[in-house]
Amino acid sequence: MASNDHIIEVENLKMYFPVTAGVMQRRVADVKAVDGVSFYIKKGQTLGLVGESGCGKTTCGRAILQLYKPTSGNVQFEGRELTKLSNKELRNTRRNMQLIFQDPYASLDPRMTAGDIVGEPLIVHNMVKKGNEYKDQVNEVLRMVDLEPRMAERYPHEFSGGQRQRIGIARALAVRPSFIVCDEPVSALDVSIQTQVIMLLMRLRDELNLTYLFIAHDLSVVRYISDQVAVMYLGKIMEITSSDELYDHPLHPYTQALLSAVPIPDPVVDRQRKRILLSGDVPSPVNPPLGCNFNPRCQMAIDICREQEPELRDIGGEHFVSCHRI
């Protein structure tokens, strides 16, 4: 799988959170939030990561950035193994990998001006000292996200939701990263504002040659922005392939059900689509089922699916599926 046009390679990444009990806080079980995830992203491309809430998308993004210390697995970023770096080395590397959050309300410090929110990473990473050059750089980044430099003096509450998300994006861009994890960056925004921000993220990606891991639960948005899409279920990847292939020829029964659940905003087209209704809820990541994680809800499941975990394998043309029935 290794190749130098891969900016990031994730191999068998696991992130377990302990479930503790009693006064001694004894570890009694694990939340297997991310349970053996592997993928790569090519430079300048966007990998969409989709799946229902609680399936481990955010945890996966954070474990890749080493904001959580992974339980096991490897993350290679620009040829470096991140899981083995010292704290100091990690700090330096972090400049190149940034995170954009979902919630433009909670993620910005209400006591800081927009300018300082955007400029803080520049100071933290010693890229510039406070002064005119700092101001110039902050203004330049604000312009990149279509905010006016005069807005630098204002506080977060003076901005709309869409503008706050632009501030979050500007903060991530300030240190000139090569890779950005976008964690549901448009989910909290209204339809018309969503489109504004999607277009902005795509323009920036092309202009600055950025690579994105784009996490979202809205499959239409993910299809639009991503080159490749990975479908996650209960801590594992079920299918990865190009965005077009995934939507035109979904192979995993879970991918098929997920896509069919998305109503198309055109009644004539929507009426002609096959609908697969999933029954029940997603099982707990503390006690994932034996065999394939999806088997209890899968209409295709046979004995082997209940006994043996399927492997994510390439069925040709960089289309990866984890299913015994394919």
Place this chain on the structure above:
Amino acid sequence: MAATTNNENVLEVKDLHTHFYVEDGEVRAVDGLTYSIRRGESLALVGESACGKSVSALSIMRLIPYPPGIIVSGEILFQGQDLLKVSESEMRHIRGNRIGMIFQEPMTSLNPVLTIERQLSESLELHRKLNKKDAKEESIKLLRLVGLPDAEKRVSDYPYQFSGGMQQRIMIAMALICNPDLLIADEPTTSVDVTVQAQLLELLDNLRSQFGTAILIITHNLGVVARYADRVNVMYAGRLVESAPTDVLYSKPQHPYTMGLLASVPRLDLPRNRKLSVIDGLPPNLARLPKGCNFCTRCTYSIDRCLEEKPPLEKVGEEHYSACFRSGELGK
């Protein structure tokens, strides 16, 4: 009284105005709303956040908090009776028995310290005058109807022991207790995943065809509207900008806002390189609405007249209405 109303309609809202009086001034959350819902119909109300969708629904239920809110004027005819004129005790009866409502966050309406059985039974004893034993049986029946697995066992659980999707099913069961003529669902699937959304909407649709309950579904999701609504009202800044049967709205939108919205959403079925059109700017502050059309500041088609006058909702086709001076020339 009933003679003046069309009895095909369960609900007729006429020129409704609901305002909030806050520090910012007079917030015109609902600013002249007129529409009706037929028996057994599913009508969608779409619009972006803060455009007045919930306030319009809460006005029907007379649940607007006063102060700061007040229904300033209008009529809300429910089966011919003006809800704005009935007594509070009569209104309580209507809320429990004839109009049901479900909200985005089921936990805001479920009591966290009572078991599901207690909550359903209490309502059944009160509204349907059932005894304890029958109420329990009926509770289980209702929970089965809304697709709660293991209903006999789980009826004695507390709300927090259920997933968001299951809590929403329980809410639907509560709203169905009295077989209402109208069910108002305010963003019932906004906080659940698409697969759960599909389950819940399918459930509501089945209940509608089974019991003939009219449904007013409030959403900002244009896909949900396309799949589940017979007719659509598009709301912008406190007013309706367009109203049409679903197929017509999507194939021949007449208002620039509706056209803009439809062209701005990414779609699963269209090529990835489709250019999305962006509606620039933000909706207006409801306390400082412009003199002319509320959409004129973001509209690429606005002319001088749009800045001066508010366009009324006018007929542009069979059951199709649009509030735009230029609908005729644009929506071809």
